[in-house]
Amino acid sequence: MNVTLIGYGSGNVASVRFALERLGARVRITADPADLDEAERIILPGVGAAGYAMERLKALGLVEPIRRFQRPLLGVCLGQQLLFDSSAEDGGVDLLGLIPGRVEAIAPAPSRPSPHMGWSRLTLRRDDPLLDGVKDGDWAYFVHGYVCPDGPATIAAADYGLAVPAVVNSANRWGCQFHPERSAAAGARILKNFLETPA
Numbered sequence: 001m002n003v004t005l006i007g008y009g010s011g012n013v014a015s016v017r018f019a020l021e022r023l024g025a026r027v028r029i030t031a032d033p034a035d036l037d038e039a040e041r042i043i044l045p046g047v048g049a050a051g052y053a054m055e056r057l058k059a060l061g062l063v064e065p066i067r068r069f070q071r072p073l074l075g076v077c078l079g080q081q082l083l084f085d086s087s088a089e090d091g092g093v094d095l096l097g098l099i100p101g102r103v104e105a106i107a108p109a110p111s112r113p114s115p116h117m118g119w120s121r122l123t124l125r126r127d128d129p130l131l132d133g134v135k136d137g138d139w140a141y142f143v144h145g146y147v148c149p150d151g152p153a154t155i156a157a158a159d160y161g162l163a164v165p166a167v168v169n170s171a172n173r174w175g176c177q178f179h180p181e182r183s184a185a186a187g188a189r190i191l192k193n194f195l196e197t198p199a
């Protein structure tokens with residue numbers, strides 16, 4: 001099982017790599033656009049600000065190779081958000097535009113501080129190869145202050161006083177808002193399923 005992990009200076013590369021290698025994957029970390037064109041499957045990690053992440057992807061010439069990639073692609077945490085059209089973060093930033101919609105800030109409420117930090121249970125919305133073996137009610141670990149738009153791409157959600165698209169899919173692109181590398185059995189199963197998704 002080969003996987004290419006984009007190391008672009010805005011991602012939790014080390015923890016994702018360790019989780020993938022624990023599953024037996026051969027991990028290549030790269031920021032070279034040529035490596036993406038020949039990758040069997042790609043994971044786009046991400047932590048921090050959307051604006052900076054997009055600046056890094058643009059500076060490294062990675063935006064178009066990611067956009068044109070037709071084999072399995074998984075965005076993790078901020079990496080899921082980057083798959084959408086735009087984000088309100090950093091005063092508004094255009095993203096990769098692979099899934100329709102705008103990422104918005106989580107509106108804080110008395111029972112719902114922002115950022116959403118901690119364990120929440122998953123509600124499965126529909127079957128998907130990435131969710132094979134994941135059960136309704138499984139726990140996942142979230143750390144985010146922005147939330148993707150809930151729509152047809154949502155295949156699993158978490159209830160945080162608002163519906164948080166926890167796992168999304170559109171064509172060959174999947175996203176995971178929570179940290180699968182820090183989400184115990186469900187997270188490990190999602191990474192394993194991604195590694196086994198036919199390229």
Ligand SMILES: NC(=O)CC[C@H](N)C(=O)O
Nearest residue numbers: 047048078143144145146
């Ligand atoms: N954990 C993160 O890196 C968060 C990503 C994004 N900036 C958000 O607040 O949702």
